[in-house]
Amino acid sequence: MDFAFDARTEELRGRLLTFMDEHVYPAEAVAEEQRARLASPWDTPAVVGELKAEARRQGLWNLFLPDAEYGAGLTNLQYAPLAEITGRSPHLAPTALNCAAPDTGNMEVLAQFGDERQRKQWLEPLLAGEIRSAFAMTEPEVASSDATNVETRIEREGGGEYVITGRKWYISGAMNPDCRIFIVMGKTDPDGADVRRQQSMVLVPRDTPGVTVKRAMRVFGYEDHSHGGHAEVLFDHVRVPVSNLVGEEGGGFAIAQARLGPGRIHHCMRLIGMAERAIELMCRRAVSRTAFGKALAQQGVVQNWIADARVAVEQLRLLVLKTAWLMDTVGNRGAHTEIQAIKIATPRTVVDILDRAIQLHGAGGVSQDFPLAELYASARTLMLADGPDEVHQRSLARRELKKYL
Known part of the structure; x- marks a missing residue:
């Protein structure tokens, strides 16, 4: 496995990082302000439509779909670092790029299993972000x-x-x-x-x-x-x-498994971005606050939290990239063990990192003034979504034990 990003990935990463800095991060507060004035809490803030239009104009659209006929034609390995970037603002960036669940999985199902009429009626407007x-x-x-x-x-x-x-x-x-x-x-x-x-x-x-x-x-x-x-x-x-x-009658379980494989790795990619956002917020807080006569950044326990978080994120990223590479080279079935491994390891590790970040922010960490509490809720939920951790542990253990039976 080559750990270097190819030219297309690097080019898209650069554009996406700029898009996040210039458009997404400034829109986070705007979206919340607009939502408070909407007639229904489920209506979409106007700024989201503006972000989608800009992302589409810049060619940052449907990056998740490997089918070049419908999406960007990126491999899982190419998409992984891009999804990680969107995970830094998980409640806004994936939607802006038309790369948000559950639409991503549904589009994959329609592209892979839908017939021509179904793709025309439902996939095309989903790809266009119209529904x-x-x-x-x-x-x-x-x-x-x-x-x-x-x-x-x-x-x-x-x-x-x-x-x-x-x-x-x-x-x-x-x-x-x-x-x-x-x-x-x-x-x-x-x-x-x-x-x-x-x-x-x-x-x-x-x-x-x-x-x-x-x-x-x-x-x-x-x-x-x-x-x-x-x-x-x-x-x-x-x-x-x-x-x-x-598809066919009786094919629902197989379709669900085909849908959930990419969904699981996409969640893990974004979770790494959430952890990176948490580490950034931890460091900014640590150097800006003083307690008991010295900066939080000089407190040993805080230094340990930050160091452990960095080590954990680097480990997770390597495992996710390996999984993406395997999915591209030997298929989802061949990467089954690794998909389960990242689904077990990533949410629980990111939950721990977010928990430390919340602790470092004190009362602010559980408030609406920082994104940490909402990020924590999202990460903790992913220990249940797409199959609870225990189901993946059970299956993974059986596969390991089978070698010795």
Whole structure:
């Protein structure tokens, strides 16, 4: 593996760093001020539209999608340092570049598994940033860490329709008024012998009769506007044409796994950026504050926190880059161990770094005057999202033990 960034990556990094300095960081406070004046907390502040227009003008658009027909055609290794940069402002920068979850994963699903009509109707406006989307898998009544547990039913009626009945929650993106389409996972064959072939995915337009966005779900008290909010959604005998099936019947579990692999590494890339922002804030605070007769930067415990954070970030970055390289060279299946490793290691390490940064900022660390508390909530949530840590530990341990059985 070559650790040097290639020419295209370096060129994009330079442009993106400038874009962050000149447009994104100054817009953070503006977005909060504008949001406070909006009629609905889920409406999009005007500055976000301005950022998207500028990012598109500069060619910093859809960088996440490796398919050159639809996206920038970057490899995972090329995209990794770019996603890290956006992670420094995770509630604004990914959206500005049209690289925010859950739309990224949904676009990948449509590009890989959607038919021509589905790509025309839904993928193209998503790529253009004209609409948002949601991915509906998690359910409140079952342990969704095991995706085979989903209870939502997708029943074929007659020759031309599916009828969908179920309850989902923490459906990211569903509160955004621009959300137009749900990708819904449910069971088409609940009694099938192979539990991983019982599920399918269907496209459900948000305005379909029977779809009810019941309430917003908060995350550590935050409403998480950047992802378009998280919602509890009811599907009450929702009817869609059979042509809305994504891929094939029984392919839902495999599609979910294909979607989650890139999603997991994208989250880890951005988490490293969040940790870098935390280290920067720690250092600025340490050199600007005095306690007990000397600067915080001269306190041994503070120096230890900063040193440990730097070591941890460098370790994580190398593991994430290795994983990206493997995904590019041997495929997601060949990088399975490393994908699970970064999903386990990155959120918990970044949570620890953010916790130290909050401690160093005192009361300011838990306030709205610094981004640390919101970053902490996001990082801690990623110990659950895309599969809780324990599921990945279980699978990784089994793979290691198999060598000795």
